Amino acid sequence: MEKPIIATIEKSVDEAEEIRTIFIQHTIQAKPGQFVMVWVPRLNEKPFAISYLEKDVLGITVAAVGECSRCLYEMKPGEKIGIRGPYGEPYHLQENQEKGCTMIMVGGGYGSASLTLLAEEALAKGMHVKFILGAREKKRLVYVERIKKLIGEENLLITTDDGSAGRKGFVTDALRTLIEQGEKIGKVYTCGPDKMMKAVAELCTAHNIQGEISMERWMKCGFGLCGHCCVDPLGFRVCVEGPVVSFETALQVKELGTYHRMQSSRKEKL
Template sequence: MPENGHQGRRDGNRQSDHSCERYGGDAVMNQTTEALVREQVELTRDIFRMDLDAPRASREAVPGQFLALLPGIRTDLILRRPISICRADPSLGTITLVYQVKGAGTKALSRLTAGDTVDFIGPLGRGFSITGQAEHLLVIGGGIGIFPLLHLLEVYAREHPRVARHACLGFKTRDQVVLENEFQAATGGPASLVITTEDGTYGEKGFVTCPSRRILEQWGRSVRVCACGPKPMLKAAAEMALGAEAACELSLEERMGCGIGACLVCACKMKAKNGEQDWVYGHVCKDGPVFPAEEVLKWLI
């Protein structure tokens, strides 16, 4: 997943054991767009939701993709900030971004108000697979990793409503819990959403992998798992899913520079496809941020 958080175009790649189309990854890299900020609100401390007027991006966006942004105000910023797409509404022509303020770039973005502009490239990267083959979709999110998973659930609700949707979301403490109502609506009701906090101040006490394991034990290989969050969580989620013979995709979190595969900042190890070597370097921004679990699990440290 980048720094924070409908039908796409097919890239022609097929996954191995659980085949289905993977989407995204063919955006015009040099195409910049100026978008108007419709609204920006602070959801909780240092977590902001920004709604943009972006008709083209809202039509093309695939769950798991991101935008590379510069605030449309005078700053000394050089590098764009990659922000995951949280929602895309083609009917309104809007993109919703939810992000955490971490440094100068996101701080500048957080100062924008309705009527300001941002300059972005995207949608970028390869997103999650959209398939009706599985009976159940389980999304597992940790912290700011939950944001792109809302878009995924909403697309499934629209395109594959017969697939049962489940969400397990983990946070450190109650004050960090956001988007609960939105995830309830996207899964179809509170019974399909489990929230955990590490300190037990809200929802179940413990790690998000505990309720995820219960769902996998119940439904097994009929589940498709999509996860986004810290590497230890991704590793645990992938091991559980593959152990249950369930298809699994992971959205990786890495720092990015350019967002288009030119600067090599977000290099990661991934399984080699030629069979002549064990692994090769890929780039999270271009080869990902979403990968089949079996391509990257061995090198999640």
């Protein structure tokens, strides 16, 4: 089993209410959509998507939800954590697309972490990108300024459940509008709550639009040994065959948007 590399937290940046990005000095060869296992000393180890990736700097975005994540969220510069990885299947950019096609990123809450990194890669390859960013309320929106700088304010569509920022409603409302307006869509990528991703996949499938989701499940090993993250009924390991899977595969996972398994393997309804 790969041992964690001990790294020092260089800085932390608040992204939204109780959502913070932790930066460490660490060189890693990773692709958008892959994850790392983060060890919080004397507590636990948990998977996190990579949200910032530069030559020798790695960023992971943490929401203060649950004991392990809250402890990591509260850690200060100078404190140490362990890093293993990267692991998992990354996103696959749809290259050689017909001219004028747009890659659509649909992110919900801090699920937008890996999508923002993917948007950077798509732009570096000369692709046109639009980003639909959703949250329950304005104070839960992440990466707004970062995304504006990447793709321009005109290509960022914001939705909030309560209408406190952008369009009132869900990300699927904004996506449906783009489809109905005739947007030439190459591929859709989505990450966020299960129910949101399932709705995005169903909407796109109904309009013959290809895409991928990034699933989040409880993981213990990160490399396919323990089988804890296997999903019903296909049995694929989210840490190896995922976390990124096609819409076609995702819609065969009966637990998607319905339930997931806790650390104890007990089913919990969503």
